Amino acid sequence: MAKVEFLGPINRESIHVDIKNLNDLKEMFKHDNELVEWLEICAVAVNDTLVSSIDIKIGKSDKISLLPPVCGG
């Protein structure tokens, strides 16, 4: 199953999900009220590369990361 990790201030344990693409993940999170406000502002990386398409296919060994707004320095 694909791994989903919630980075920085989201402060949640990683989960494993059985999905075929990012759209499936979007559907899965739709009713998670706590997560909804993060989803609006989070970027998404698949295997440590930022992505911009919701249709990207997800395989069993893929890692999805949610990245909230940043502020280094």
Next chain:
Amino acid sequence: MELHRGPLNVDEITNRWYGKLKDKNYGAYIPFIGIVRDENKISGLSFDIYEPILNSWFKAWQEKAKNKDSYLLMAHSIGDVPNHCSSYMSAVASPHRVEALKMISSFVEDFKVSAPIWKYDLINKERVYAKKRSTALKGAGLLK
């Protein structure tokens, strides 16, 4: 690129970087040192970093610098950094000043909006995410 737990040892890093570059025939070397300010009743800042994407972001910048015969350096803190200490240093070395001045500016500005680093204010020993001062990464909101 180097990451350190807690505040940066500015003297050590500054001397090491300069020592490494001074005989490499760069005509301009510009260091930038970020210092945590005492403001908004904080005792310091704290940082989380996602290293895999930070590394690839920095590598891409180093390639850009290489194309201009320049070289970039960067150090950042992980965890807590008290007021008046440094959490971020970067530097550029170039053959000439014009390129170096341009590059340090665009590098630091892109760092602020692209490097996967999360900042927290330390208030009464608690970490408070600096959400208002943060910038959403490119493509944010894909799963909303």
